Amino acid sequence: MKLKKNIAISESGFVFNPETGTSFTTNSLGVAILKQLKTKTSTEGIIASIVKNYEIDETTCEKDLEDFLRILSQFNLIEE
Amino acid sequence: MHSKKDITIAVTGLNAIDSPGPGIAVIRGLRESTFYNVRIIGLAYEILEPGIYMDGMVDKVYQIPYPSSGFDAMLERFTYIQGNEKIDVVIPNFDAELMTFIKLKPHFNKMGIHLLIPTKEQFEDRLKGNLNAFGEKHQINVPKSETVYHINELEEALEGFEYPVVIKGKFYDAYIAASSEQAREFYFKVSAKWGVPIIIQEFIKGNEFNVTALGDGKGTLMGAVPMRKTFLTDKGKAWAGISINDPNLIKMADEVISKTQWAGGLELELMKEDKTNKLYLLEINPRFPAWVYLANGCGQNHPEMLVKLAMGEKVAPYKKYDVGKMFIRYSYDMICDLDKYEKISIHGEV
Structure with a gap:
């Protein structure tokens, strides 16, 4: 799974899709995940980095990430 | 450093109201010209069109008769106006007046007034009722x-x-x-x-996009900026929008202009279907849109280029524009003295 290459992400959590003109906001964890998705990190790799840096167990993290990725897909931010 | 050329340009569409005409946006573009030093003649149908009263927009305003008054009334009025002003270029900005200007074009040319507008055939081909035939004729996807x-x-x-x-x-x-x-x-x-x-x-379920574009009348797309409306009025007009980067929209503009040999400004209304990502052409508006000043904000001055083309200057098409530039309209109450209103009411000019 990879983020569309032209999606702009700012450190403040503002996300802009220049192809559609739509914009979104996310928190710092969202920014970290999006940045990793830009470089095509595996979901396992993303989970590992979140578990390492945040107080969260792997199962909860996997479930939450799945939800987040589904939202990204709904918003057309993921490459087909 | 070159000195700017003096030029006189007449512009309609000064109705900067809640569903605005494009005149003020066009004038703002012309005022920002690096090539021309412009004198702007405003052409107003109504004496309360806000553009008449806005500071720094028009140098002189003439009231003109509605197109429904007939060709002769319009010709007579322009003969009078051109007797006072040496207008070089007229930019009509309403769909409903365009046919009259198309008919007037040969007379304008005799008076030394230049226009870059579509032909009668081009104008009629893209009428909403002819959209199916237009799509078939030019192999363009339409609903x-x-x-x-x-x-x-x-x-x-x-x-x-x-x-x-x-x-x-x-x-x-x-x-x-x-x-x-x-x-x-x-x-x-x-x-x-x-x-x-x-x-x-x-009905096509999807997202609507708009493109403001300019054709040279010989099949070349001289400039195009695509936009997505981000805020609508209750009339469905754009109150805010953002420039976007979708090469398919530019490709569609290029196709329309090259296949129709379109002359002048136009706005494409397009729908991208959710299910298929297919692009449909919904409408061609035969003049600049009211949001054309966004093109200036993105680095393409379409009104200036239209004037250059009308005047026979050599120009190269715009190839780039800034993505992610926004426009937001606002309402603003001007306080005006009665003298301008009095003059335009009594004399039809101010």
Whole structure:
């Protein structure tokens, strides 16, 4: 799974899709995940980095990430 | 450093109201020209068009007769105006006046006034009622549509469509009807306001995009900026928008302009279908849109380029524009003294 290459992400959590003109906001964890998705990190790799840096167990993290990725897909931010 | 050329340009569409005409946006572009030093002649149909009273926009204003007053009234008025002003270029900005300007063009040319506007054929080809034929002729993807001239024809015409359908006026207005009852209701609503025909159009579920573009009349796309509306008024007009980067939209603009040999400014209304990502051409508006100043903000001065083309200057097409530039309209109450209002009311010019 990879983020569309032209999606702009700012450190403040503002996300802009220049192809559609739509914009979104996310928190710092969202920014970290999006940045990793830009470089095509595996979901396992993303989970590992979140578990390492945040107080969260792997199962909860996997479930939450799945939800987040589904939202990204709904918003057309993921490459087909 | 070169000195700027003096030029006099007349512009209509000074109605900067809640559903604005493009005149003020066009004038702002012209005022920012690096090539011309412009004198702007405003052409107003109504004496309360805000552009008459706005600071720094028009140098002089003439009231002109409505196109419905007839060709002769318009010609007489322009003969008078050109007797006072040496107008080099006229930029008409309303759909409803364009046919009169097309007819006036040879007379304007004799008076030394230049225009870059579509031909009668180009203008009529893209009329909403002719969209199907336009799509077929130029191999451009358009939604299925049918033209209805009488309420008795409506039911039969609707049989060829799945609900919802879009019921459109010949110039303005569009409603989405979910049933034949609603379609009847909208037929009467739209035809009471704009007359017949009304257009029944296939409903495409997706996102709407708009492109402001300029054609040189020889098939070259001279500039194009695509935009997505981000805030709409209750009339469905853009109150805010953002420039976007979608090469398919530019490709569509290029196709329309090259295949039609379009001369002048235009706005494309396009729909990208959710399911298929297919792009449909919904409408071609035969003049700059009211949001054309966004193109200036993105690095393309379309009004200036139109004037250069009309004057026969050599120009290269714009190839780049800034993505992610926004426009947001606002309302603003001007306080005006009575003298301008008095002059335009009494003398028809100020």
